[in-house]
Structures are given as structure tokens and as C-alpha cells.
Amino acid sequence: MAGKSASAPMTYNPSPPTQKKKQKQPIFQDVDWVRADDRGFHQCRPAFMRSGAVNAASGSAYAEFGNTKVIVSIFGPRESKKAMMYSDIGRLNCSVSFTTFSTQTRGQGSDHKEFSSMLHKALEGAVILESFPKTTVDIFALVLESGGSDLPVIISCASLALADAGIMMFDLVTSVSVSCLGKNLVIDPTSEEESDQDGSFMISCMPSRNEVTQLTITGEWSTSKIHEAMELCLDACSKLGKIMRTSIILSITSNSCLYCKNSGIKRRGLEALEQMECLELGVTKPHLTLLTTPRIQPTQPDP
Amino acid sequence: MESGNGGGGGKEGDLSGEMEVDAYRRLFPLRFYERHLLESVRPDARPLAHARDTSLALGAVATADGSALAKIGCTTMLAGIKLEVMTPSTDSPDEGCIAIEFYMPPICSPIVRPGRPAEVAPVIAKQLSDVILSSGMVNLKELSLISGKAAWMAYLDIYCLDADGALFDAALLSAVAAFSHLHLPPVSVNDDGRVVTMSKEQVEGNSAKEPVNKERRKLTLNSIPFSLTCILYKKYILVDPTAEEESIMESLVTVVLDTSGRLVSLYKPGGTVLAYTSTIQDCVALTRQRVKELRKILNEALVDMEVD
Numbered sequence: 076m077a078g079k080s081a082s083a084p085m086t087y088n089p090s091p092p093t094q095k096k097k098q099k100q101p102i103f104q105d106v107d108w109v110r111a112d113d114r115g116f117h118q119c120r121p122a123f124m125r126s127g128a129v130n131a132a133s134g135s136a137y138a139e140f141g142n143t144k145v146i147v148s149i150f151g152p153r154e155s156k157k158a159m160m161y162s163d164i165g166r167l168n169c170s171v172s173f174t175t176f177s178t179q180t181r182g183q184g185s186d187h188k189e190f191s192s193m194l195h196k197a198l199e200g201a202v203i204l205e206s207f208p209k210t211t212v213d214i215f216a217l218v219l220e221s222g223g224s225d226l227p228v229i230i231s232c233a234s235l236a237l238a239d240a241g242i243m244m245f246d247l248v249t250s251v252s253v254s255c256l257g258k259n260l261v262i263d264p265t266s267e268e269e270s271d272q273d274g275s276f277m278i279s280c281m282p283s284r285n286e287v288t289q290l291t292i293t294g295e296w297s298t299s300k301i302h303e304a305m306e307l308c309l310d311a312c313s314k315l316g317k318i319m320r321t322s323i324i325l326s327i328t329s330n331s332c333l334y335c336k337n338s339g340i341k342r343r344g345l346e347a348l349e350q351m352e353c354l355e356l357g358v359t360k361p362h363l364t365l366l367t368t369p370r371i372q373p374t375q376p377d378p
Numbered sequence: 379m380e381s382g383n384g385g386g387g388g389k390e391g392d393l394s395g396e397m398e399v400d401a402y403r404r405l406f407p408l409r410f411y412e413r414h415l416l417e418s419v420r421p422d423a424r425p426l427a428h429a430r431d432t433s434l435a436l437g438a439v440a441t442a443d444g445s446a447l448a449k450i451g452c453t454t455m456l457a458g459i460k461l462e463v464m465t466p467s468t469d470s471p472d473e474g475c476i477a478i479e480f481y482m483p484p485i486c487s488p489i490v491r492p493g494r495p496a497e498v499a500p501v502i503a504k505q506l507s508d509v510i511l512s513s514g515m516v517n518l519k520e521l522s523l524i525s526g527k528a529a530w531m532a533y534l535d536i537y538c539l540d541a542d543g544a545l546f547d548a549a550l551l552s553a554v555a556a557f558s559h560l561h562l563p564p565v566s567v568n569d570d571g572r573v574v575t576m577s578k579e580q581v582e583g584n585s586a587k588e589p590v591n592k593e594r595r596k597l598t599l600n601s602i603p604f605s606l607t608c609i610l611y612k613k614y615i616l617v618d619p620t621a622e623e624e625s626i627m628e629s630l631v632t633v634v635l636d637t638s639g640r641l642v643s644l645y646k647p648g649g650t651v652l653a654y655t656s657t658i659q660d661c662v663a664l665t666r667q668r669v670k671e672l673r674k675i676l677n678e679a680l681v682d683m684e685v686d
Binding site: 128131132135142144146148150153172175179213215220 | 439441445456458459462463464485488491492533537542563565572573574575621
């Protein structure tokens with residue numbers, strides 16, 4: 076039986092090919108169309124972010140924006156690779172990978188080879204590399220499910236994980252993207268919207284310092300559209316920054332009460348987080364609740 | 379240092395009064411554990427025969443046809459099944475196929491780095507596919523669509539998100555949970571002879587084409603396998619070890635039983651302790667207990683999913 080799977084017969088995905096594209100396009104040209112998930116054009120998806128998802132890592136974070144689910148682990152600062160040249164300042168090593176089932180068709184996630192270097196470029200300006208000379212901080216991201224705006228979610232999640240690992244930064248990096256669909260600008264696009272877009276605009280910034288670390292624009296844009304998109308993104312970035320701050324504070328407070336593993340404190344914490352965030356971006360409960368339980372420190376009897 | 383911490387005892391024993399607990403734990407891990415074992419307790423406050431808290435969430439990933447997230451203590455596994463269509467082989471024209479992969483991405487542990495994969499990953503992958511295929515949990519005939527023409531190929535991919543010991547147990551749990559969550563989509567054959575999934579409207583409305591697989595939306599799983607890993611150290615049996623325990627005490631025994639209590643697999647890869655027959659029997663008895671627990675957890679997860 077095992078031999079059969081080893082020979083790997085040719086398989087194909089039975090979902091119908093995307094010929095809808097042609098029919099869909101005219102809807103986007105209209106001024107009034109409704110987004111598939113009933114969001115306003117300038118409304119982000121319900122978001123959930125929480126640090127401390129992976130116990131084995133020095134720091135980690137889990138982010139869920141609609142269907143996009145990302146987990147980031149930080150390791151180090153640890154010894155750089157032997158082949159590396161001596162360096163007065165620290166290094167970042169970024170790697171982004173996708174699960175095989177993250178996309179509609181199996182194994183398509185590996186198309187995004189550029190994400191690792193984009194993540195590196197977005198973060199290196201914010202991390203105080205001088206604080207860990209000669210060593211490397213590894214930033215590993217795994218996209219569990221790709222539901223659109225993957226890179227902005229990875230970048231925001233990674234900066235939350237860096238904060239969780241106690242790596243010194245000038246500020247958190249938050250990132251938001253906007254798609255241009257016909258006459259409209261839609262913020263935080265889903266995969267379907269991204270596949271039909273005429274242009275995309277992504278910004279990564281440090282909201283408290285009002286500094287941009289990365290800006291990517293593709294497709295056809297007019298100057299006024301760029302201005303509009305920029306304002307939209309910067310506004311969303313600063314809101315996202317507040318959410319991330321809240322989740323850091325929450326993870327510190329919930330980690331400090333080590334003995335309330337089964338008591339109601341964790342739940343109350345989550346609700347408090349939701350109430351706070353509902354004002355900002357509209358936050359729901361996470362899908363993968365299991366990933367967001369606070370770290371439990373074991374009790375240690377004296378040897 | 380590693381070799382010196384096991385025996386002797388005199389010197390280290392004197393140090394224990396003056397040293398901080400964490401330092402003692404790192405410098406003399408074996409002595410640290412032996413002191414706990416004498417009191418029949420483990421550093422995480424568990425009795426020896428207790429597994430860690432286990433939880434399951436079904437349908438974690440919407441892009442997969444079946445998915446589950448399993449957590450045993452800190453060890454976290456995400457399993458997803460993607461269905462694709464294949465032409466069955468001529469010797470078994472009415473059977474589908476299952477391909478199983480196990481991944482340890484660099485996020486899960488400090489010892490795994492990109493380009494330097496973990497050694498255990500292929501071992502666990504092989505164990506998983508042996509157990510799942512030989513237990514007969516999935517009747518491959520149920521994966522057939524059109525005899526001799528088309529059948530489902532189920533790609534089961536399991537990702538370790540957090541590695542903290544007992545990886546195989548968590549991986550197997552997530553795998554069986556993903557199979558019990560798996561939905562077979564209704565499909566029809568289009569004009570080119572390819573199998574295409576049908577949307578809800580197409581199935582309910584009277585579309586020109588009839589679905590090929592009318593009645594079957596879920597697999598019937600018979601005799602689900604569950605496993606338990608134990609560490610053997612001297613006369614002690616430690617159930618469901620953490621990564622730290624696995625690194626200090628090397629003799630592992632993994633027992634896989636199915637829900638009807640039959641032995642599916644027994645795996646003891648080397649190690650320093652010779653496992654006596656009675657010890658193995660104890661491990662099997664412990665596993666029998668654990669199977670009951672895991673079965674309950676799986677059933678509760680399935681009920682939760684139906685309520686939602």
C-alpha cells in the first residue's frame with residue numbers, strides 16, 4: 076500500500092478553473108458593488124493577534140486576519156553561521172514558508188519566494204541591530220492559511236513576535252495593503268480581490284515614530300489615488316499598532332498569573348481584549364483558539 | 379559534563395543545597411529528574427502515569443478539505459487533507475489513495491533551521507503512514523469515484539507548530555481528527571471527462587449533471603488508532619514525555635492501539651534500557667487507558683463542531 080503512494084500518480088484539483096474573472100470584472104468597474112464579506116471598502120477584516128503561540132521559541136506570535144492565519148517564531152540572538160563574516164552589528168535571518176494546504180490548489184504557496192526578503196527589508200530598519208552584535212536573530216514565518224494580504228499580516232505578526240522575544244526595536248512595525256479595483260480602493264483585500272486587482276499598494280511603518288520602513292506599489296496608479304491609499308494605510312497602521320500594544324500588555328499580564336491556568340482569568344482577559352479592540356478594527360474570537368492560550372509555567376518542587 | 383552527571387552523586391548532592399534550581403536542572407539534568415522520580419512526580423507537577431492536557435480543534439483551515447489542530451501540552455500539530463483526483467491503478471480500480479507527509483518547519487523548534495531539516499521528521503512520516511494505512515482506519519474503496527476511471531487522492535500533510543516531546547502521538551491524533559473532519563465534496567464529470575466539484579446551488583437546483591458521488595459526504599472510520607509514548611528509565615515508566623525528558627532519558631516505547639483494543643504497532647527504537655516483557659505489558663495497559671481518553675476528546679471535538 077505504501078508503494079502505491081510512493082509511485083505518486085498524476086493528480087489534479089477538481090475545483091473548477093477560474094473563468095469567472097471575465098464576468099467579475101465589470102462589477103468592480105461599478106462604483107457601488109459590495110465586497111464578498113460585506114465589508115466597507117475602507118474596513119479591515121476582523122483581526123486577532125496574540126504573542127506567545129510557540130513555547131519552544133524565544134518569542135512568537137499568531138495572527139488571524141479573516142481567513143489569513145500566520146504564525147511567526149523568533150529564535151536567538153544566537154551564533155551566526157560559521158561562514159558569515161565578522162559583523163559589529165547583529166543580523167536578521169528571515170524565512171517565510173506556506174503549508175501545502177494553505178492555498179486553494181495544493182502546494183501553490185511556494186510561489187512567493189520574495190516574501191522572505193521583503194520581510195527582512197521591512198523589519199531591519201526597526202530593529203536595533205547594535206543591541207546584539209556578532210549574533211543572528213532568526214525570524215521564521217509559516218502561513219497556515221492564505222486568505223489575502225499575506226505579506227502585511229506576516230510583517231505585523233513578525234514585529235509582535237520580535238517584541239515578545241524581547242528584541243530591542245525603535246517601534247513595532249505594522250503593515251497594511253490596499254488594492255485598486257476599478258474606481259475603488261479596498262483596504263486589506265482578500266485573495267479573490269487580490270487576484271482581480273488592477274494595482275496594489277502596501278506600506279509598512281512604525282506608527283509611533285511616523286516612519287515608513289517599506290512601500291511597495293505595483294500596477295497603474297494616479298497621484299491622487301496614491302495619496303488616498305497612503306492616508307488609508309497609515310491610518311489603519313496606527314490603529315493596528317494600538318491593537319498590537321494591547322496584545323503585548325495582555326500577554327504580559329496573563330503570563331504573570333501562572334496559577335490561573337483553568338480559572339476564569341484567561342477568559343476575562345480575552346474578553347477585555349475584544350472589547351478594547353472592537354472599538355478599533357472589529358475583532359472577533361480567533362479560529363484557532365488553541366494557539367492563543369497563555370504560556371503556563373510549571374511549578375517546580377525544590378530538588 | 380554530560381557523562382559525569384549520571385553516576386557518582388556525592389559531589390552533586392552536596393551542591394544541590396547551594397545552587398539555584400534552574401542551574402541545578404541544567405547542570406545535572408539526570409540527578410534533577412531522579413530526585414523527582416523518587417517522589418513519583420515530574421518537574422511539571424504531573425504524576426508519572428499522567429499525560430499532559432490534550433485538546434483538539436477541528437476545521438482549523440478553511441482551504442483544506444479536512445483539518446485539525448491537536449495540542450498535547452505544548453506540542454502542537456496542524457493536519458490538513460487536500461483531495462485531488464487521480465486515475466486508479468489497474469490492480470485496484472475501485473480504490474483511492476492516501477499520501478502522508480510530516481513536516482517540521484523551522485518555527486517549531488530551535489534545532490530545526492531552513493535547509494537543515496530535523497532527522498526525526500522522515501522517521502515520524504514513515505511511522506504515521508505505516509500506522510494509518512495498516513490500521514485499516516480508512517476504507518480505500520470509499521475514496522473511489524468512478525471505478526477504473528477516477529478516485530480521490532487524499533494528501534494528508536501534518537505540520538509541527540511547536541515541538542515539545544511526544545511528536546508522534548500528537549501527529550497521529552491530529553491526523554485521525556483531520557480524517558474525521560474530512561468532507562468529500564460533490565463532483566460531476568464535465569464534457570472533457572474531467573472531474574469537477576459542484577457548487578451548492580448546482581447540487582440543490584436541477585442542474586444538467588448528476589453528482590457522481592451522491593450519498594457519501596464523510597468517511598466511515600472504523601477502528602481509529604491512538605498512540606502513547608512512554609519513557610523507560612530504571613524501574614520507572616514516564617508517560618507522554620516532554621522534549622526535555624526525551625533528551626535526558628533515551629529509551630522510548632510507542633504503543634499504538636485501535637479503538638477495539640487491538641495492537642496496531644509497537645515501536646522501541648534502541649535506547650539503553652532493556653524493556654522486559656512486563657514493562658511492555660505495563661505500557662500497553664497505560665496506552666489502553668489513554669486510548670479511552672483520546673477517544674473521548676475526539677468525540678467531544680466532533681460534537682462541538684456539529685453544534686457550531
